[in-house]
Amino acid sequence: MGKQKTVIMEGDIIKKPGEEKSSPVKDMEDKEKKKKKIQKEGKKGKEGKEKKKKKEEKEKELKVKKKTIKKPEKKEKKEKKKITLKIKERSKNYKQSQELIEKNKLYSIDEAIDLLKKLPKGNFDPSIEIHIKLGIDLSQSDQKVRTQITFPHDIGKTKKILVFAQDQKAKEAKKAGADFVGEDELVKKVEKGFSGFDVVISTPDMMGKIGKLGKYLGQKGLMPNPKSGTITNEIGKLVSEIKKGKTEIKSDDYGIIHQIIGKLSKDDKKLKENFKTLMDAIMSCKPAKTKGEYIQSITLCSTHSPGIKIHWP
Secondary structure, X not given: OOOOOOOOOOOOOOOOOOOOOOOXXXXXXXXXXXXXXXXXXXXXXXXXXXXXXXXXXXXXXXXXXXXXXXXXXXXXXXXXXXXXXXXXXXXXXXXXXHHHOOOOOOEOHHHXXXXXXXXXXXXXXXXXXXXXXXXXXXXOHHHOOEEEEEOOOOOOOOOOEEEEOOHHHHHHHHHHOOOEEEOXXXXXXXXXXXXXXXXXXXXXHHHHHHHHHHHHHXXXXXXXXXXXXXXXXXXXXXXXXXXXXXXXXXXXXXXXXXXXXXEOOOOHHHHHHHHHHHHHHHHHOXXXXXXXXXXXXXXXXXXXXXXXXXXXX
C-alpha cells in the first residue's frame, strides 16, 4: 500500500514534536478566557478613571467651599479692668503743715529750719532730710557726684560697720568700734544672706576672698572700692571716722542727692553747720563738664512733713 499524504488545511495549528495536539474545543476555551481577562482589565481601568475623576471633583468642591466659608470673626477682647489706685490720705498734721508753708516761696536755711520746728509733729523726734537736684548729664558716667564727708555734728544716725580683716588689723577694727569683724567665716555668713550692716570696709589683702560677694554687696552699693575709700590698711582710723559721722554722699539715677543732716531737736546752729558742710562738699566735687545751673533745687523736710524749698547760697 502507498503512504497517505497529510493535507494541512488553513486554520490548523501546527505543533512541534513533543507538544500536545490542540483541539478546537480547547482553543475556544482559551479564547474565551482571554476575552474575559481583557474585559475584566477594561472594567478595572474604567473604574479607576471614574474614581480618580470623582476624587478630583471632590477636591475642587472642597477648595470652593474653603474660599466661600468666612473665617470666624475674632472675639472682641475683654476690656481690661481699670485699676484704681487708692491714694493714702494725708494725716491731719501733714495737712496743717501744708497750710503753714508758702508753696512758691524760696526760704533761707534759717527760715526753713525755724519753720520746720513750728510745724505739728508726732510723738517722736524726726530727722531733717535734704534733697538736692543737680544739673548733671546722667548719660555721662564722669558727671555722677560721689564723695565722703565728715559732719561737724552728730546727724543722729549710727551706722553699723562690717570689716573684713585678719590678725592685727581685725583687732584695730574692733577697738575702733566696728560692729562685725572677721575673715573666711564672715564671708560665708554674708554669702548666706546676712545683711545687718550699713558700711563695709576691707583691707587690701582680703579683697581676693571677698570678690565673690560682689553680687550680694554690689547691688546695695556696699562693695568696698578705692573710690569710696573703703579699701584701706588704716582700718581703725576709718572706723572711728564713720562712727563720728563720716558718710558717703552720691547722686542717684535721677541726679538727686538725699541726705540726713540731724534730728529736729538738735540746736539750730549745729543743723546749719551740718547743712553748710554738705553744700560745700557738693560744690567742691562739681563735674568739670557740667553745663548750666549746677544746683537746680534744694528741698528741706522732716520725716513726715511736706517739703520746704530753699535758695542757695
